[in-house]
Amino acid sequence: MRRRVIRAVSFFGSKQTGLLLILSMGVSSLLGTLISQAPDTVRNSPQGYAVWLETMRPRFGDATDLLSQLGLFTVFFSPWFRAIALLLCVSIIAATVQRLPVLWAHAVRGHVAPDRLFAQASPSSPPSSSSATTVMSTTATVAETVAVVTSTLRARRLRVVPAHDRSPDRENADRPAAQIVYADQFRFLPLGTVLSHASFVLIILGVVVTNTGGFRENQFPVVVGSSAAIGHGTDLVVSARSFTDTYDSMGRPTDYASELVLLDGGHPIAEQTVRVNAPLRAAGVSIHQSYFGVAVTMRVQDAAGATLTEPTVPLQWSLTDDHSAMGILAVPGRPSMVYLAETVSGRVDPTLAPGFLRVVVVGAEGAQPVGAATIAQGQSATIDGLTYTFVRERQFTGLMVVRDPGAPIVWVGAGLMVIGLITTLFFRPRRVWVEIRPATDPAHGTTVVLASAASRDPSARRWADGLAGELSTRLAAAAPVALAPLPTKAGHHA
Amino acid sequence: MLELSHALVQAVAVLVLGAVVGHVKALTVARVARHTTPKVEEFSDRVVPEPHLVAAASSTRNSATTTVGRDTPVDRGQAGPDSVTDGAAPGPVPSGLSPTAGWVGTVLGRVALLVLTVALGLRTIAVGHAPYSNQYEFAVAFSWGMLVAYAVAEYRYRVRTLALAVLPVVVAMLLYARAVGAEANPLMPALQNRWLLTVHVAAAVLAYGAAAVAFGAAALYLLRHRLTWRALPSAEVLDDLGYRAAITAYPLMTVMLILGAVWADIAWGTYWNWDPKETAALTTWLIYGGYLHARVARGWRGKRAAWLLVVGFVAVLFTYFGNLFFGGLHAYA
Numbered sequence: 001m002r003r004r005v006i007r008a009v010s011f012f013g014s015k016q017t018g019l020l021l022i023l024s025m026g027v028s029s030l031l032g033t034l035i036s037q038a039p040d041t042v043r044n045s046p047q048g049y050a051v052w053l054e055t056m057r058p059r060f061g062d063a064t065d066l067l068s069q070l071g072l073f074t075v076f077f078s079p080w081f082r083a084i085a086l087l088l089c090v091s092i093i094a095a096t097v098q099r100l101p102v103l104w105a106h107a108v109r110g111h112v113a114p115d116r117l118f119a120q121a122s123p124s125s126p127p128s129s130s131s132a133t134t135v136m137s138t139t140a141t142v143a144e145t146v147a148v149v150t151s152t153l154r155a156r157r158l159r160v161v162p163a164h165d166r167s168p169d170r171e172n173a174d175r176p177a178a179q180i181v182y183a184d185q186f187r188f189l190p191l192g193t194v195l196s197h198a199s200f201v202l203i204i205l206g207v208v209v210t211n212t213g214g215f216r217e218n219q220f221p222v223v224v225g226s227s228a229a230i231g232h233g234t235d236l237v238v239s240a241r242s243f244t245d246t247y248d249s250m251g252r253p254t255d256y257a258s259e260l261v262l263l264d265g266g267h268p269i270a271e272q273t274v275r276v277n278a279p280l281r282a283a284g285v286s287i288h289q290s291y292f293g294v295a296v297t298m299r300v301q302d303a304a305g306a307t308l309t310e311p312t313v314p315l316q317w318s319l320t321d322d323h324s325a326m327g328i329l330a331v332p333g334r335p336s337m338v339y340l341a342e343t344v345s346g347r348v349d350p351t352l353a354p355g356f357l358r359v360v361v362v363g364a365e366g367a368q369p370v371g372a373a374t375i376a377q378g379q380s381a382t383i384d385g386l387t388y389t390f391v392r393e394r395q396f397t398g399l400m401v402v403r404d405p406g407a408p409i410v411w412v413g414a415g416l417m418v419i420g421l422i423t424t425l426f427f428r429p430r431r432v433w434v435e436i437r438p439a440t441d442p443a444h445g446t447t448v449v450l451a452s453a454a455s456r457d458p459s460a461r462r463w464a465d466g467l468a469g470e471l472s473t474r475l476a477a478a479a480p481v482a483l484a485p486l487p488t489k490a491g492h493h494a
Numbered sequence: 495m496l497e498l499s500h501a502l503v504q505a506v507a508v509l510v511l512g513a514v515v516g517h518v519k520a521l522t523v524a525r526v527a528r529h530t531t532p533k534v535e536e537f538s539d540r541v542v543p544e545p546h547l548v549a550a551a552s553s554t555r556n557s558a559t560t561t562v563g564r565d566t567p568v569d570r571g572q573a574g575p576d577s578v579t580d581g582a583a584p585g586p587v588p589s590g591l592s593p594t595a596g597w598v599g600t601v602l603g604r605v606a607l608l609v610l611t612v613a614l615g616l617r618t619i620a621v622g623h624a625p626y627s628n629q630y631e632f633a634v635a636f637s638w639g640m641l642v643a644y645a646v647a648e649y650r651y652r653v654r655t656l657a658l659a660v661l662p663v664v665v666a667m668l669l670y671a672r673a674v675g676a677e678a679n680p681l682m683p684a685l686q687n688r689w690l691l692t693v694h695v696a697a698a699v700l701a702y703g704a705a706a707v708a709f710g711a712a713a714l715y716l717l718r719h720r721l722t723w724r725a726l727p728s729a730e731v732l733d734d735l736g737y738r739a740a741i742t743a744y745p746l747m748t749v750m751l752i753l754g755a756v757w758a759d760i761a762w763g764t765y766w767n768w769d770p771k772e773t774a775a776l777t778t779w780l781i782y783g784g785y786l787h788a789r790v791a792r793g794w795r796g797k798r799a800a801w802l803l804v805v806g807f808v809a810v811l812f813t814y815f816g817n818l819f820f821g822g823l824h825a826y827a
């Protein structure tokens with residue numbers, strides 16, 4: 001069991017697995033961009049989806065059904081996309097579990113020099129790609145060299161761990177005693193990768209919370225001068241005092257604004273002019289300006305003249321031709337549905353003159369019409385035994401009401417991600433070990449071996465080169481007697 | 495003021511074109527000179543300052559490390575083969591190369607950046623908001639981002655060859671801007687959020703500019719062995735430059751995405767809508783994330799990583815131009 005867990009962790013935590021998962025998610029989201037995705041309203045209704053799918057058929061032909069079965073019209077809600085996101089999180093967690101101890105050890109116990117760093121600096125061993133090493137020698141004594149090295153490193157604002165003896169062990173048994181000076185800078189910053197990785201998991205978690213908790217009403221029309229209850233277990237009511245839409249001289253919209261009051265249990269708790277970029281946030285919900293339109297007040301009377309209902313119906317759906325707006329009126333106690341349509345202002349519809357309302361009565365939802373009439377404001381029509389009067393026209397403001405408990409988690413994740421990226425990508429940790437020992441051949445005085453930590457970042461090697469150059473200049477100034485070059489096997493400078 | 499700004503933008507297109515010509519000229523002269531000049535390695539040793547090692551200096555690093563250490567011109571005093579060819583290095587300029595043409599290219603490029611900055615400034619004043627509210631304004635701003643990123647890369651790395659991969663994109667973008675027309679629109683209600691508009695799009699512009707430089711470096715990296723130009727920087731310099739550009743682009747893209755989400759949350763009540771533009775931007779972000787990981791994953795370093803930078807920039811352009819055809823692809827766009 002334990003071994004299986006270890007194997008799973010090393011599989012999911014491997015860089016290749018992580019990379020493949022990241023790229024899979026990239027390919028999936030590319031597919032979701034290239035292929036039309038079913039809109040939210042359609043996705044949640046099987047009939048709606050079926051109708052929508054037909055509109056795709058001319059484009060995708062015979063492949064339409066296959067694409068649909070593969071979830072390619074609903075990529076971001078498909079099980080496989082969710083699986084990729086989940087595996088990505090698993091991979092990130094596994095990689096972190098594996099690497100965190102190493103990163104931590106580097107940060108707090110970095111001064112313990114890995115012996116291989118210096119072992120390879122000996123002339124006989126082959127060069128290694130894991131680190132940059134420079135060997136130089138000076139006539140200065142070991143103590144003087146240690147002082148020069150320490151001050152050089154301090155001048156570069158590195159944190160210097162004072163010189164200490166190299167720990168004697170088997171590997172070093174045949175090598176002379178040496179002093180090690182260790183220095184580093186930004187040693188905790190590599191932990192920033194943990195932050196940027198954890199933040200991704202946090203963001204996914206936030207998305208899950210958004211999708212499972214809270215609620216959202218994308219279409220929440222409130223007729224100007226009246227109120228509407230938010231519901232969803234709250235006592236919140238939105239009252240719209242006014243709505244204004246402003247246009248420039250060319251007829252382009254410049255502003256939409258609703259004056260709203262939010263009431264909780266009948267008491268006003270917030271009041272604001274809501275605009276597209278200024279939602280009202282109170283009592284854990286946010287109310288956004290989304291759309292607007294015309295509402296009609298209709299009076300419905302029975303044959304005896306008694307008023308059955310007198311609602312104001314927002315015409316909030318646009319018909320497929322985009323010329324007219326439509327609303328639905330349900331008569332209490334009757335199975336019939338009444339469809340009301342008006343031409344959208346500014347559009348021309350040859351079948352429906354501006355200012356007129358088309359009333360279509362159907363027996364039940366989806367059934368054939370039982371009668372229809374076109375009436376102007378103030379007029380009535382009797383259809384199927386009921387009299388419909390177009391009392392007046394009003395305006396409604398279309399709001400969006402959202403309670404999203406996941407959003408704060410996403411924002412925390414986003415903040416951590418930025419901090420993590422800045423710490424890992426903009427600052428580079430530096431770690432160097434300098435070994436100072438008497439040269440094997442006394443004619444060469446003191447040998448200095450400078451080793452820096454392995455890094456895939458070329459700037460680290462340039463930095464190490466620069467440091468080596470500076471160190472040699474300073475050593476030269478401290479002990480200006482030239483010595484013969486040290487023989488080494490690997491490539492010579494110059 | 496709008497007309498003046500637009501005229502300046504057009505002048506910039508000409509300047510950038512001039513810069514490209516200058517750089518091409520510098521290179522072709524260098525190519526003709528290929529057989530008459532000494533090998534780069536021979537004279538680059540004279541250019542690179544000798545390390546001041548006390549008594550002796552030797553390196554036991556692998557050969558790649560050694561190459562990077564020597565050929566990567568970070569400090570302005572230190573120069574690699576490319577700068578040698580361009581004549582900007584403190585060392586001797588081999589006969590037969592054309593320092594002037596390359597220098598003219600550099601100067602034109604910088605003047606273009608300056609003029610474009612002025613043009614954008616004028617437009618900002620004229621329209622009263624950061625110039626990012628339509629395709630024209632964003633195309634011009636995108637060009638500006640690429641010029642900034644290119645200028646920084648050229649200055650820091652002395653890699654003028656990069657101009658041939660990056661500046662034509664700038665010219666194309668400016669021509670596109672010209673084609674869509676410079677008309678100014680009032681800010682539609684959804685865009686009326688001054689600081690978000692400014693910061694969100696500024697991050698995008700700079701990110702995409704850096705992405706263009708990363709693309710240029712990666713393209714040259716991949717084409718290196720086919721090109722006969724003497725002035726090509728070493729594979730290590732190009733790899734390093736691509737990486738630097740990508741790690742500049744990536745956090746900026748992250749900030750752009752996050753601010754986009756903040757904005758969507760304000761305007762549309764949801765931080766993420768899976769709208770095509772958002773999704774395309776996410777794809778781009780994932781590709782660059784893939785690149786960062788490719789550089790640390792075995793079997794993915796080098797060419798494959800460079801390909802990811804090329805694909806990433808295609809994704810950037812797709813994200814940018816996407817609006818033009820998402821409309822056709824997406825029923826609801």
Ligand code: HEM
Nearest residue numbers: 012013014015018088091092095193196200424783786790
């Ligand atoms: C999409 C989510 C991810 C983001 C935003 C992210 C971010 C980053 C960043 C910014 C770096 C630093 C790169 C550099 O220094 O050049 C990095 C490195 C790394 N990432 Fe990720 N990563 C993600 C997913 C993953 C996954 C799924 C794995 C699983 C294996 C992973 C494993 C690693 C490893 C091992 C490193 C090298 C770390 C080091 O050297 O300290 N990452 N990541």
